[in-house]
Amino acid sequence: MNNLKTITILFRAHNSLEKAIKDDVLKYGLNVSEFGVLEALYHKQTLSVKGIIDKVLVPNSSMSYVIENLVNKGYISKIQSLKDKRSFMLELTKDGRELMDKVFPLHKKNMRAILDVLDENEEAILQKALVKIGKASLNNN
């Protein structure tokens, strides 16, 4: 191919999907960044700020802000690591876990409903292609 249509399409798909997520999590008073952090902690139990930054796609300076808001909302706790005092460990509070127990299954169901317009094979191929694109874009620095 010799045009950039694929990029346009990728951006559109991303945008619509992000909009769907945004609408979904807004019901719980969260934005997409906040939900991403909660989701990571929901699956990983405990993570350092660094660990979260690597998982969720947000620069460190923005992450401080997101984390601060989540602490203020009472959904996560932030405790300085004893081993390495530069590092802070994050986990869900009781409230945070209860929220995610309630919200995540619904969220997952809604998102799967979208992804299920693809059959298993298509979805697998999509993943592979996207991983390739992602890697190729990184080398581009």
Added chain:
Amino acid sequence: MNNLKTITILFRAHNSLEKAIKDDVLKYGLNVSEFGVLEALYHKQTLSVKGIIDKVLVPNSSMSYVIENLVNKGYISKIQSLKDKRSFMLELTKDGRELMDKVFPLHKKNMRAILDVLDENEEAILQKALVKIGKASLNNN
């Protein structure tokens, strides 16, 4: 499938790609939104603000800001339509066109270099899958 890995992968691919574009266009003192508008006008000659909003993925309130900056930088002109005085027509100025003549071929080459990690067939399949996902996400409102 029964997980949301595809979404994670899609978001990562989008982010890396957007970063690559950001780095590319920053060399010309543009951000991604601005470049998107210039690109649309480069291919379409003339578009109304509404027309651009539909092409580029930016809400109207943000678009006003983006357009204002491009007018200030001298890359586009904005003229009230005579037919419909609610509407404003945008096009590239001489400077804007010269910039794009210089920048776009390079940009395209860089982006194609990334997309070319896929063969023609893979890219076509990727497009189809992404279009499906995009549509499915919209219905989700």
Added chain:
DNA sequence: TGAAATTATTTCGAATTCGAAATATAATTG
């Protein structure tokens, strides 16, 4: 060991993005 380099995180100010309400014009319709 102790200076230099590295890593984790925050702070700061500026840029961008957003949604909702406002404005202005055009189209509809009763």
Added chain:
DNA sequence: CAATTATATTTCGAATTCGAAATAATTTCA
């Protein structure tokens, strides 16, 4: 044709995001 509704765009204030510099702690290695 006047009142209502719809469309295009901007304004506003707030929220979010960003990059760069600052801070603080750890590691390296001469």
